[in-house]
Amino acid sequence: MNDMNELKKIVIDEGRQYVWTGLQKASVDEWHWSSGDPVLYQNWTTGQPNNGHECAVMKNGEWRDRSCSESRHFICNNMNTGLVFVNQTMKWRDAQSYCRQNHIDLVSVRNQNESQQVQKFINDSHISGDVWIGLFRDSWQWSDQSNSSFRYWRSDEPSNDGNCAAIIHLAPRDWNDVPCSNQNPFVCHEDKLILIRENLTWSEALRYCRQNHVDLVSVHSEEIQRRVMNVVKQASTEEVWLGLRHSCTVGLWFWVSGQTVCYQNWAIDDSDKCESAVRSGAVQSGGDQRWISFPETDRLNFICTRNEE
Template identity: 75%
Template sequence: MNDMNEVKKSVSDKPNNYVWIGLKKTSVDKWQWSSGDPVLYLNWANGQPDGRDECAVMKNGQWHDVSCSNRQTFICNNTNTGLVFVNQQKNWRDAQSYCRQNHIDLVSVRNQNENQQLQKFINDNNISGDVWIGLFRDSWQWSDQSNSSFRYWRSGEPNNAGVDNCAAITSNDALRDWNDVPCYTQLPFVCHEDKLILIKEKMTWSEALRYCRQNHVDLVSVHSEEIQRRVMNVVKQASTEVVWLGLHNYCSMNMWLWLSGEIVCYQNWAPGNGTTPEDCRLEKRKGAVQSGGDQRWISLPESHKLNFICSRNEE
């Protein structure tokens, strides 16, 4: 939604009804979690999915595919409270929007343990009938091949009418939500350039710094949660388990600083990193971000050879 809010600013007050975005329908129909998690664990009931419907419910501990226009109660994820049952009848897309606005997202079930936890939650709360989970399938894919399952369709869309195989923003509407439109339509469009770039070469921190300054602007400084989200988007493609950031330890005062000279205010350290005094008698310590897991920051000797992230602008 943060990306969508940025796009809304760029398409405001355009005279055209629609503006192209990079979402297109393909011939590949795949199941995915609303949260963007890959579907690695499956728990379909016998005979399911039966090939017709595109959203999933939990029923007696197993999954069933049903029409997304059905009205069901649903379960959201919340960072603080865990699972949240919402006793309101909504279609799948409206349930997804409710969870995203009030909690995090519709619940994901990524393994057998989470499936058992979800069923226990349903039993403990005496929840009867089918409940929406965050599993859906569609054949829409982003042109940059990213796995994002974020959707912002207008109510009733996509209606898959005829050859409406490309997505556009409704620029003459305050919501700026999406519609499916024939791809041959002549429309203005929004381009995207990442402010960050992942370099898949393996270099020491000093070599990475030199490379970024010669070819781009600098090693990335992560001053805010927003920049951390951008880092998380690009770091997933790394070939090393951790990736250099523009973060270094000022040894004599045991302070962590960004290359911009700013003290680290926003923090995203992995446990045991960044908070205890560093032993830098043998080698200076630099900051890196994990390419998998929770993508937290860790402290490493600067001689490690890693991928790294450069910034492309002066922000």
């Protein structure tokens, strides 16, 4: 949504109806979590999915496919309060929009532990019937091969008018599917971050980034953390090096780019273990993608910046 808000500032009325995005329809339908996480864990009811529908509900701990146009109660994720039951019935996309505007997103059920937590929440809240979860399927893919499942379709779209997605320039600048042969203005982007899927020590990763790009990434704002979250999901290691270093001499973390560590996103900070190896900072490639302190001699993937901040 942050990217979409930036695009809304750029996309203006130039006398044309549409502006191209990098989203194109492919030949294979895939299931996605609304949050963008890959679907590694599945818990379908026996015989499901079987109806060719594109959205999913949860009931008695198991999933069923349903038409996205049906109205259901739903559960959102909230940063502060955890799970939130919304006692209104909405279509799946309307429920998704409601969760994103008022909380974080429709709930993800990415593993057995989360499945048990959601089912306990349903039982404790005395919720009857099935509820929307953040699981949907489509065949739309981004041209940069990213696995982002963010969608911003206009109501009742896509409607099979075409195989490419464009932004309608009029407010609220949502998306429509149109023929790829149409000629429209377009928006380009260059990702400032690049994931290197080689397993190097922190010092080796730093040297690699400075020789081949600019530097190991410094995450000194929530905006950069979101960029990191977009690229880190493709990593082949569970953690990925950042340009974050700890000094036992002064007892402080610092970024290799020189910025002080004001913004923080720690899951585990055990940098007080100064009797052991020098520790550096990494980010989780899955889960909540928070930061963890590791001995600098561990070998992980890493993220380089491609340009000066």
